């Protein structure tokens with residue numbers, strides 16, 4: 001009780017604050033996502049994500065090296081093909097854009113390469129799988145995902161990250177990888193991926209918005225946390241090495257529930273909408289952008305994430321290196 005207890009005692013000086021700090025954010029916690037676009041020859045700014053550019057293949061190796069030099073252990077790749085078709089066939093092309101990007105990075109850098117596995121960037125209709133009468137056919141889609149996984153692993157990906165939310169996708173991908181001798185390629189499962197408005201800017205960047213309908217037949221209802229834990233449990237049983245919660249900020253409770261429930265590595269995806277709303281406010285001078293980035297990332301770590309996928313990765317790593325906060 002007061003006056004014996006005074007919480008401010010340990011807050012008085014920087015050093016004592018440092019002693020009682022419970023959560024530390026480092027470059028190790030970050031994964032840097034970027035877009036490789038087959039149809040461009042120069043870096044192309046993404047209007048709805050200030051500071052983010054889609055990269056031509058020729059810039060990819062450099063970008064990965066920048067991340068590695070800043071101490072970031074992994075990059076996450078999204079491919080935007082020059083041609084889209086009904087099936088999304090360029091997703092499993094050996095010479096597809098993501099496959100080439102992985103090979104480019106592997107030539108020059110030791111950074112861990114994670115590849116997003118979905119079909120929405122590759123299909124003309126923008127849906128995540130094979131359409132039959134306007135609906136995504138789950139099991140047919142799994143056959144396509146298996147081919148994509150094999151081709152990404154064949155190009156040298158270290159970790160495959162299926163984001164399509166099809167039932168059984170982790171098991172199908174694990175089996176497909178093992179069948180081709182890729183038993184050491186890991187799976188980062190987008191397990192609790194919610195049907196979120198926070199993906200808006202990404203869909204501009206990846207040119208992947210669905211041409212009709214939405215993604216609610218597979219992505220989760222934002223209201224559900226028990227169901228999120230069940231998705232994670234299923235993915236672990238199917239062979240996921242890392243589970244993910246996405247988006248991060250509006251779902252910190254889901255991250256902390258996952259942390260209590262499971263002993264496996266947990267990733268959180270600080271998605272495009274979270275990035276853009278912070279940047280937009282910072283550009284107007286309404287908030288202190290740098291401090292808000294660090295506070296945001298710290299909160300995701302404190303909630304229980306072991307790794308954070310964030311478009312802020314490079315600037316955050318620079319700030320961490322500079323020791324500022």
Ligand code: PBG
Nearest residue numbers: 118120163198199202271272273
């Ligand atoms: C699907 C995918 C999406 C994101 C990552 N993987 C988009 C979607 O589900 O519509 C969103 C990432 C972000 O918003 O930053 N390939």
